[in-house]
Amino acid sequence: MKERTDCIFCRIAAGEIGSDLLYQDNGIIAFRDINPLAPTHILIVPRKHISSLAELSEDEATLTGTMVNVANCLARSEGIVERGYRLVINCGREGGQGVAHLHMHFLGGRQLGNQLG
Ligand code: DGP
Secondary structure, three states: OOOOOOHHHHHOOOOOOOEEEEEEEOEEEEEEEOOOOOEEEEEEEEEEOOHHHHOOOOOOHHHHHHHHHHHHHHHHHHHOOOOOOHHHHOOOOOOOOOOOOOOOEHHHOOOOOOOOO
């Protein structure tokens, strides 16, 4: 799969940059966030370079469901499936997206606040 040499998540997916990898298959990788906002903070990332949710084509939309499946598996392996967790996808500048490669945040392990915005 062609990765972007200027994209940090493509480089992590290619194994060029180390990460605390928790899951990988042909399409998805998951690794711990370098700047965790909760005891469990994992990034679920498609290997394919898609710059944001807004760039996801109709054909690729099922990828988000696959990412949710990975999140549910991680919730079990992290032992927090009963306590609960939160999935977040930031999209674009006003959506708070910093890294221009589609990713889902998996947050858990503490009581998360009610405020979303
Ligand atoms: P966002 O703001 O939604 O684009 O979140 C990007 C997240 O990516 C942010 O929480 C920090 C994380 N991150 C950035 N660079 C790296 C890295 O090199 N390694 C890891 N593990 N996480 C990173």
